Amino acid sequence: MLTAALSVAMECANIVVTAMLPQPSYTPLPFAPEDMAGTAFPVFGALLILRRPRLAVGWLLVAGGLACAVNILAGNVARLHSSSPYAFGAPKPLWAAVGLSWALATLLLGVLLPLLYPTGRPPSPRWRALVVFACLVQGLEALRSLLVVIEAVPPSPAAKEILYWLGTAAMGLAFLSLAVRFHRADPVERRRIAWPLLAFAGLIVPWVAGGPLWWLASFTIPLIPAAIAFAILRHGLYEIDTLITRTLVGAGLVGVIGGVYVGAGAASSLLLSDLDQFGGLLAALLAGAFFHPLRRVLQRGADRLLYGSKGDPVALAGELRRRLQRTDPAEGLPAALEVLREGLSVTGVAVRFAEPPAPPGAEPSPAGAFGEWPGQAGAGELGEVVREVPLVWHGEPVGHLLIGPPGTRRLPAAHNERVIAALAPYIADAAHAVRLVGALHRSRERIIAAREEERRRLRRDLHDGLGQSLSGMAMSINAARRSLRVSPESAERLLDGLRSGMDSVTSDIRHLVYGLRPPALDELGLAGAIGEMAGPAVAVEASGDLTGLPAAAEVAAYRIVQEALTNARKHAGASAVRVSLERGGGPHGGDPAGGDPGGARLRVRVSDGGPGVPPGRRSGVGLASMRERAAELGGTCSITSPPEGGTVVEAVLPLTLDAEPCR
Structure with a gap:
């Protein structure tokens, strides 16, 4: 920044010196091409250095622009000294500075800048020879100028002409390297190179023609840093787009408000000559009144010009809300991702979902199948x-937002961070909706699978057990009928066996019915059925009204307690076992403070005084079965071992109010 400020200060001083000199004959403009180079290159180079101090392009712009500023200021001061009636000739150090700074500026801006843009390295190692050649030529030019100034050698127009064309050849080769880099680059890299390549091409005619046409370079030289700025703004080359848009807006404010100030002052001088002392106050009031509205207009105009209407986070959020309102929850995520892709102007975006917790004992679903967990959803390529970008829905991670490279339309919006911050919550909501849809599909599949498995079990039991028994009984009846008249004793034995078979069939039927739902639940209620199953050695405590519970919750609680008691007796060897049942949180709840008043739940707790579950032990089929029964109803089941010893099985089962109660 200091170097850029020094260069601008030199240009300001040069304006004063130029005003004291006669108008040069080779240009109709009040400024020279070197003035434009000494102003444009260092300022933009300083902006690059602020964000990327290791970027070679920024340092080249600053150093080359400073060399141009030194060249034009030293030359004008030397000419002013020569034109003074009190001078005995121009001081030699000034003319030496003119020659050295010109050679340095030509090397930095004419050769190294196009050769190293945009990566900071030559296109290939073979181009390093051009760097050596250019350094040699410009070094000889600087030496020639110095020797002529100190009068060590006489001026040689031929040597000057040869070095000029050798330098021109080096600049042409550097321009060719940029063209070769453009030809070999991919589409994204080509867009970064195209505008600077055209800007360098605009300098060819004034440079080669020289002489009377050199003044045209005053218009083409500023296009080079402007083209680099355009490449950065439009294609995100060095990621300082926001900084430069603010610079553009600031420059527009200074120019417009300065014009308002000068215009108001001039108008007051012409129209209100008697009130000329109020002209400055009037201009200041006008500038202050229009400052904020003008800044907003310029900011919107710059953003729309450089980034398009898609770069406004507020507009994108509104468009996203409208699309989500018009689509189903399952289709909302692709619509949201498409809005984000257009807003960021990237080739594609996607959401990689976090794998949901699988039910205990269940195999994880492969990603991508219908009705199973969708591993990824996206828009574009x-x-x-x-x-x-991590996506979080109310503290729950739902996945990651994946953002691709810049697209072909425009560079990502100037406010990428604001766009992502504004749209990420909507993306997380849509992703969570997809997770819920996937969970619903998986739940339906589990229900269908469980139903079909239960039907298969019933068919097997009825066909292989009850069916075979009934077939045997039918054969026994036929045999008894045939032997009834011939051998009553044989018929009586067959009837006795038939009676035993009927008892067995009755037992099988009761077993099937018991497998569907324990009869004790209908006869004794949940607490009574558990007490009968557990026996007198187990203490059963009930809290709250346990009547009218949903049938599914009753069966799940009964089976969980049954499995927990089996584990306590079989594995823990516990002598003291306690079962507690508590209904709370809703109608008929015993402890509404313990849960959400709007969500009734049944809490089942089985504790024993055994040694507890060993650390690191894998869950068996029984423990997994308890968790699955609770998860099927949307509840939870945990197995812990308190520090004081023993094992605690605790299940919380939600009681839906619209469920069919057991009658």
Whole structure:
């Protein structure tokens, strides 16, 4: 920044010196091309250095622009000294500075800048020879100028002409390297090179023609840093787009408000000559009144010009809300991702979902199948992932937002961070909706699978057990009928066996019915059925009204307690076992403070005084079965071992108010 400020200060001083000199004959303009180079290159180079101090392009712009400023200021001061009636000739150090700074500016801006843009390295190692050649030529030019100034050698127009064309050849080769880099680059890299390549091409005619046409370079030289700025703004080359848009807006404010100030002052001088002392006050009031509205207009205009209407986070959020309102929850995520892709102007975006917790004992679902967990959803062609943004829904991670490289329309919006921050919550909501839809599909599949498995079990039991028994009984009846008249004793034995078979069939039927739902639940209620199953050695405590519970919750609680008691007796060897049942949180709840008053739940707790579950032990089928029964109803089941010893099985089962109660 100091170097850029020094260069601008030199240009300001040069304006004063130029005003004291006669108008040069080679240009109709009040400024020279070197003035434009000494102002434009250092300012933009300083902006690059602020964000990327290791970027070679920024340092080249600053150093080359400073050399141009030194060249034009030293030359004008030397000419002013020569034109003074009190001078005995121009001081030699000034003319030496003119020659050295010109050679340095030509090397930095004419050769190294196009050769190293945009990566800071030559296109290939073979181009390093051009760097050596250019340094040699400009070094000889600087030496020639110095020797002529100190009068060590006489001026040689031929040597000057040869070095000029050798330098021109080096600049042409550097321009050719940029063209070769453009030809070999991919589409994204080509867009970064195209505008600077055209800007350098605009300098060819004034440079080669020289002489009377050199003044045209006053218009083409500023196009080079402007083209680099355009490449940065439009294609995100060095990621300082926001900084430069603010610079553009600031420059527009200074120019417009300065014009308002000068215009108001001039008008007051012409129209209100008697009130000329109020002209400055009037101009200041006008400038202050229009400052904020003008800044907003310029900001919107710059953003729309450089980034398009898609770069406004507020507009994008509104468009996203409208699309989500018009689509189903399952289709909302692709619509939201498409809005984000257009807003960021990238090739593609996607959401990589976090794998949901699988039910205990269940195999994880492969990603991508219908009704199973969708591993990823996206819009456009993602390609290379340049950024990942975590998506969180009310504290729950739902996945990651994957952002691809810049697209072909425009560079990502000037406010990428604001766009992502504004749209990420909507993306997380849509992703969570997809997770819920996937969970619903998986739940339906589990219900269908469980129903079909239960039907298969019933068919097997009825066919292989009850069916075979009934077939045997039918054969026994036929045999008894045939032997009834011939051998009554044989018929009586067959009837006795038939009686035993009927008892067995009755037992099988009761077993089937018991497998569907324990009869004790209908006869004794949940607490009574558990007490009968557990026996007198187990203490059963009930809290709250346990009547009218949903049938599914009753069966799940009964089976969980049954499995927990089996484990306590079989594995823990516990002598003291306690079962507690508590209904709370809703109608008929015993402890509404213990849960959400709007969500009734049944809490089942089985504790024993055994040694507890060993650390690191894998869950068996019984423990997994308890968790599955609770998860099927949307509840939870945990197995812990308190520090004081023993094992605690605790299940919380939600009681839906619209469920069919057991009658």
